[in-house]
Amino acid sequence: MSSVVLRTENVTQRFGGLCAVSNASIEVREGEIVGIIGPNGAGKSTLFNDITGLYTPTEGKIYFYDQDITGKKPYEITKLGLARTFQNIRLFPTMTVLENVMLGAHCRTKANLLDVVLHTRRNKKEEQDIRERALDILRITELYDFRYNYATSLPYGMQRRLEFARAIASNPKILMFDEPAAGMNEEETQDLNVFIKKLQDMGYTILLIEHDMKLVMNICERIYVLDHGALISHGTPEQIRSDPRVIEAYLGKEE
Ligand SMILES: Nc1ncnc2c1ncn2[C@@H]1O[C@H](COP(=O)(O)OP(=O)(O)OP(=O)(O)O)[C@@H](O)[C@H]1O
Ligand SMILES: [Mg+2]
Structure with missing residues (x-):
């Protein structure tokens, strides 16, 4: 059996x-697409x-592979290999599509602040590598032709895709x-369906929250409710789909 990437x-x-979350234990295995609804x-x-790492749980533990990551800072967690997108789009509006993706890769650089300020050779080489990698990701996400456009000039569906591109740029495991x-x-959701499957084929493990039942039922191997x-x-x-507890939660109890 494949190994567990993430476990709460x-x-x-x-x-x-x-009590916003109560005693929740979930696990996600390598290569899976798991849903939370x-x-x-x-x-x-x-x-x-x-x-x-935006919140620290009041109780309980979170493991990335076998490492306890409970209470770690968000940037430490990103660096380990967990990348996320947010419910509300969070792009940098005054930056181009390419710059947004390059920013996502920066958590991986070795250059320290002094390198950046002094434009050292190490920094230049890293910047070049990041640019190449970002361009590759833009090709995969079919945003390459828009690389010099401002992020917020893109149609909504593409802005979402740019968020995925930026998350991928940090080279995550999940x-x-x-x-x-x-x-x-409908059409953008259908494209998204194909895209998430493609990410799985590329070797990513995926955990997603989603309200669109058709999408969730289509792409997830397992679902937590x-x-x-x-x-x-x-x-x-x-x-x-056939669990009465789930139907009740969504439809409300019949009196
Ligand atoms: N920082 C916070 N401080 C206080 N209450 C919070 C905070 N974050 C979330 N909550 C509350 O915790 C509960 C769960 O919120 P959460 O955003 O996790 O729900 P959700 O399942 O993501 O809902 P949705 O489908 O609407 O996005 C809500 O009652 C919310 O108001
Ligand atoms: Mg939410």
Whole structure:
């Protein structure tokens, strides 16, 4: 069996009196596409924030392979090999498409601040390597022709794709997408479906939060369902679709 890339162990996140995530244990194996679904406010993004170091869980542990990463800083976690996108697009509007992707690769550079300021040879070589790598990624994500355009001049679906490109640029082992299809039309969602499959073929492991059921059921091998912070179900798309607890969480209890 392939190894476990990411594991949360009884993660709980409280905000004052509110328990946003309660005792959540999930695991993602190498090469898998795993989904997290659940109604609004279920705690999905909070769990992502715990995993990627934006929050520190109130209780529980998070492991990347066998390494305990609980409480590590976001940049340390990115450097280890976890990259994410956000529910709301976070691009640098005054930078070009290429610059946005190059920025994503910068967590890997060895050049220190002094190198950058003094424009040392090491810095120049690294900058060149990063540029080449960013251009390769732009070809893969079919954004190459737009490399000199401002990021925010792109249509919505492409801006989303640019976010994926930037995440890939950090050379991650696992990609975490928070509602990648949000705001996309039918055609863009279909393209996204193909694109995520392509990322899997390229060897990436993927964990995604998504409301678009068609997309989730299509691409995920396994799905976790969160409701009011707690995991209420876990299984294959077929198992999830027919689980009465899931149907109840989405449709509400019949009185
Ligand atoms: N920093 C925070 N401080 C206080 N409460 C928070 C914070 N972040 C999230 N919450 C609360 O935690 C709960 C879970 O929010 P979260 O954003 O994780 O839900 P979600 O499942 O991602 O929902 P959606 O599908 O709407 O994106 C909500 O009640 C939210 O208001
Ligand atoms: Mg969310």
